[in-house]
Amino acid sequence: MSKFGLLSLLAVAALHGETGYDAWLRYAPLQGAALDQVRQAVPAVVAVLDQSPVAASARAELIRGLKGMLGRTLRAESALPGESAILVGTVDQIRRAAPRLLPDVRLGADAFWLKSAANGPLRYTIITASNDRGLLYGAFALLRTIAIGETIAGLDQRETPYAPVRWLNHWDNLNGTIERGYGGRSIFWDGGKVREDLSRVGDYGRLLASLGINGCSINNVNADLKILTPELAPQIARIADELRPWGVQVAISVDFGSPQRMGGLSTFDPLDPAVAEWWKARADDIYRAVPDLAGFVMKTDSEGRVGPSAYGRTHADAANAVARALKPHGGLLFYRGFVYDNHMDWRNLKNDRGRAAWDNFHSLDGKFDDNAIIQIKNGPIDFQVREPASPLFGALEKTNQVVELQITQEYFGQAKHNVFLVPYWKETLDFDMHAKGAAPTPVKALVAGKTFERTSGGFVGVSNVGLDDNWSGNQLSQANLYGFGRLAWNPDLSSKRIADEWTRLTFGLDPKVVDTISTMQLSTWRTYENYTGPLGLQTLTDIVGDHYSVNVEASERNGWGQWHRADETGAGMDRTVATGTGFIGQYRPEVAKVYESLESCPDDLLLFLHHVPYTYKLHSGKTVIQYIYDSHYEGADAVAGYARQWKALKDLVDERRYSEILTQLQYQAGQAIVWRDAVNTWFQKASKIDDAKGRVGHYPGRTEAESMTLQGYTVRPIAPAPEEDASGGKIVTCPAGATPCSATMQFDGPAGWYTVSVEYFDLATGVSQYRVFVGEQLIDEWSADLRLPSRRMDAGASTRRVMAGVALRRGDQIRIEGKPGGNEPAPLDYIEILPDKM
Numbered sequence: 001m002s003k004f005g006l007l008s009l010l011a012v013a014a015l016h017g018e019t020g021y022d023a024w025l026r027y028a029p030l031q032g033a034a035l036d037q038v039r040q041a042v043p044a045v046v047a048v049l050d051q052s053p054v055a056a057s058a059r060a061e062l063i064r065g066l067k068g069m070l071g072r073t074l075r076a077e078s079a080l081p082g083e084s085a086i087l088v089g090t091v092d093q094i095r096r097a098a099p100r101l102l103p104d105v106r107l108g109a110d111a112f113w114l115k116s117a118a119n120g121p122l123r124y125t126i127i128t129a130s131n132d133r134g135l136l137y138g139a140f141a142l143l144r145t146i147a148i149g150e151t152i153a154g155l156d157q158r159e160t161p162y163a164p165v166r167w168l169n170h171w172d173n174l175n176g177t178i179e180r181g182y183g184g185r186s187i188f189w190d191g192g193k194v195r196e197d198l199s200r201v202g203d204y205g206r207l208l209a210s211l212g213i214n215g216c217s218i219n220n221v222n223a224d225l226k227i228l229t230p231e232l233a234p235q236i237a238r239i240a241d242e243l244r245p246w247g248v249q250v251a252i253s254v255d256f257g258s259p260q261r262m263g264g265l266s267t268f269d270p271l272d273p274a275v276a277e278w279w280k281a282r283a284d285d286i287y288r289a290v291p292d293l294a295g296f297v298m299k300t301d302s303e304g305r306v307g308p309s310a311y312g313r314t315h316a317d318a319a320n321a322v323a324r325a326l327k328p329h330g331g332l333l334f335y336r337g338f339v340y341d342n343h344m345d346w347r348n349l350k351n352d353r354g355r356a357a358w359d360n361f362h363s364l365d366g367k368f369d370d371n372a373i374i375q376i377k378n379g380p381i382d383f384q385v386r387e388p389a390s391p392l393f394g395a396l397e398k399t400n401q402v403v404e405l406q407i408t409q410e411y412f413g414q415a416k417h418n419v420f421l422v423p424y425w426k427e428t429l430d431f432d433m434h435a436k437g438a439a440p441t442p443v444k445a446l447v448a449g450k451t452f453e454r455t456s457g458g459f460v461g462v463s464n465v466g467l468d469d470n471w472s473g474n475q476l477s478q479a480n481l482y483g484f485g486r487l488a489w490n491p492d493l494s495s496k497r498i499a500d501e502w503t504r505l506t507f508g509l510d511p512k513v514v515d516t517i518s519t520m521q522l523s524t525w526r527t528y529e530n531y532t533g534p535l536g537l538q539t540l541t542d543i544v545g546d547h548y549s550v551n552v553e554a555s556e557r558n559g560w561g562q563w564h565r566a567d568e569t570g571a572g573m574d575r576t577v578a579t580g581t582g583f584i585g586q587y588r589p590e591v592a593k594v595y596e597s598l599e600s601c602p603d604d605l606l607l608f609l610h611h612v613p614y615t616y617k618l619h620s621g622k623t624v625i626q627y628i629y630d631s632h633y634e635g636a637d638a639v640a641g642y643a644r645q646w647k648a649l650k651d652l653v654d655e656r657r658y659s660e661i662l663t664q665l666q667y668q669a670g671q672a673i674v675w676r677d678a679v680n681t682w683f684q685k686a687s688k689i690d691d692a693k694g695r696v697g698h699y700p701g702r703t704e705a706e707s708m709t710l711q712g713y714t715v716r717p718i719a720p721a722p723e724e725d726a727s728g729g730k731i732v733t734c735p736a737g738a739t740p741c742s743a744t745m746q747f748d749g750p751a752g753w754y755t756v757s758v759e760y761f762d763l764a765t766g767v768s769q770y771r772v773f774v775g776e777q778l779i780d781e782w783s784a785d786l787r788l789p790s791r792r793m794d795a796g797a798s799t800r801r802v803m804a805g806v807a808l809r810r811g812d813q814i815r816i817e818g819k820p821g822g823n824e825p826a827p828l829d830y831i832e833i834l835p836d837k838m
């Protein structure tokens with residue numbers, strides 16, 4: 001191929017496909033009036049007075065961003081130029097260069113001020129701050145303002161971060177896998193070492209800096225003992241070097257048992273002086289390699305991790321022993337509040353995992369050193385689809401705290417389902433804990449340390465990033481990282497503002513694109529809740545397995561304590577003070593009063609806090625059981641709607657991302673139906689109350705595979721998976737090595753256009769082939785080759801293939817052929833034939 005041919009091919013490829021790697025920092029060319037307006041406002045020079053590496057990142061970013069958006073390459077200078085300029089420098093630096101340009105203001109750490117100023121005929125766009133990070137954040141803010149189409153004329157925008165701690169935690173293992181990670185392997189680790197190639201880490205730092213994130217712990221809280229070995233220190237330093245120019249400080253997670261388990265001591269008792277010495281020596285070691293290490297994260301007495309309980313010591317004893325080792329270096333110790341017993345007796349109705357955080361920590365308030373911070377998950381259980389705010393937020397007055405939010409979508413469809421988590425997080429952050437007098441004390445103010453004037457605090461997010469091209473496993477999940485960062489910077493931003501910004505930056509300014517995506521994003525949490533676990537039931541997933549597939553009973557009759565206590569008589573966990581576990585009594589009286597009484601308890605949390613019969617009437621007048629049925633239909637319909645709405649954006653979004661997202665939404669639409677049917681079937685069986693609208697158990701157009709004419713296929717129950725994982729409880733499978741098996745039915749509806757859906761199971765153990773014929777005409781074929789989180793034949797493996805616009809008439813023979821591949825026996829559940837939706 002000629003050179004020219006290759007180049008033009010590459011150009012076409014660029015036009016057709018974006019990988020998502022640039023995320024919200026694409027700096028796509030502006031067009032039309034927006035371009036003219038910004039070109040007029042932007043001068044030819046960017047002058048950066050600050051000499052720090054972080055300020056150098058700001059300069060590089062400004063040049064890069066403006067080149068992308070305006071097609072102009074600004075000249076870089078390092079002194080005040082004699083012409084109009086973008087001027088970047090601390091307040092002191094600018095006042096020294098030109099005293100009249102700025103008043104002598106005091107800006108807080110990491111804060112910035114964007115200000116238009118004039119000196120005679122010269123015009124300046126000033127980016128100023130009190131430190132280099134502030135300059136970098138200001139540069140990103142200016143670029144964002146331009147990219148989302150807002151004006152930069154007459155700028156006077158001052159922003160101070162809401163809290164000092166704006167951190168990410170990575171659950172990355174040293175072998176390169178990621179616990180609960182859905183965006184590929186670790187960007188930091190591989191084979192027990194830091195990766196040779198860290199180019200992704202610098203790019204990641206840039207994404208984080210654009211949001212104002214200033215700390216990042218790089219290994220799993222289920223910490224590998226090796227993290228504190230001397231060999232790793234210089235390697236961790238390499239990661240810190242990549243992130244430092246972006247103002248992001250590295251932290252590590254450590255195992256509390258380390259003094260004994262890898263350090264050669266006979267104990268890890270936090271009150272033993274030798275143990276304290278050991279922690280001090282290890283901290284000194286790591287700080288020699290990484291002088292600006294942000295600190296340690298520690299998980300104790302939880303899910304098999306050792307803790308102070310081994311010696312009858314308190315969490316404060318444990319935290320302080322380690323915090324004191326970090327103190328001389330300015331380091332922080334994040335002590336996780338996620339402490340609970342996972343072997344609780346489920347028969348005892350007074351037991352309650354929800355109580356654990358408060359029970360373990362509230363009486364220790366005031367006992368923690370100032371550089372120790374309690375890291376508290378948003379809810380009392382574990383990132384479920386809906387939980388009330390953890391009562392612990394309101395119980396710590398003399399202890400620093402941060403909220404831990406999970407960006408990676410463990411219980412939210414694992415990046416296979418699209419759920420925008422900002423509205424979920426805001427519900428917690430804005431919730432008034434009534435912790436102090438009459439003025440509101442929302443969770444965000446408590447964790448930021450504002451309410452009780454604490455020395456530190458803020459926001460920690462469990463990152464969703466890995467080596468995938470698009471970072472997070474799919475294009476839309478990037479919005480959650482973006483949203484976390486924006487909220488950590490300013491939790492007062494509305495969900496809509498964040499969704500709009502992200503969409504504009506990621507997909508461009510076309511109003512139809514912005515409106516469609518942003519509206520979809522804002523509804524996804526409610527949608528997901530509707531088809532998974534409404535009314536506070538929590539995510540009704542396989543909590544002892546993959547945390548992905550629907551499995552209503554998996555949470556019951558085991559020690560994990562994620563109980564919803566749904567049975568024949570009713571559903572919900574009685575957490576009242578009067579008759580239940582007393583959990584509600586952990587809230588301040590103003591909150592407890594609302595939750596304790598059925599009259600005032602919000603419907604959305606009803607079954608989290610109360611046990612009621614299925615016939616109990618919600619505030620809307622609907623019964624609990626009917627609400628469960630209805631919400632599952634609403635949820636599944638909404639996802640089908642997303643796929644339809646997305647199709648209207650064809651040609652408005654580049655081809656690659658368009659088709660990746662369409663595929664995702666269509667898959668999700670299929671899974672939402674699986675969830676709908678499994679949950680509704682389970683509750684119908686338990687409650688023995690029919691759906692008033694007659695839908696549950698009656699599926700128009702559906703023919704079970706087991707009642708089709710079978711050749712080679714054999715009928716079997718879906719077991720060991722629960723019966724409701726398959727429609728009708730049965731499936732058909734084709735023995736390995738068989739020539740294709742087939743299932744045939746005769747269509748007996750009127751002639752017309754139909755949508756034919758085939759429900760089959762896609763396992764990790766093999767790749768089966770499927771073909772669908774009408775008469776002898778092949779109308780579709782595919783391979784079952786998805787990578788799904790489900791590890792066995794269950795609802796999580798259930799997948800829907802949809803063929804729209806198929807011409808059918810009465811008497812047509814419809815035949816599905818399945819050919820096993822590997823250990824996957826071409827399993828089929830049913831076929832569904834419905835008139836085409838217009």
Ligand code: GCW
Nearest residue numbers: 171179180221222299338382
């Ligand atoms: O949600 C649970 C996860 C665990 C995780 C734990 C925690 C890192 O299922 O994978 O462990 O929480 O937060 O410590």
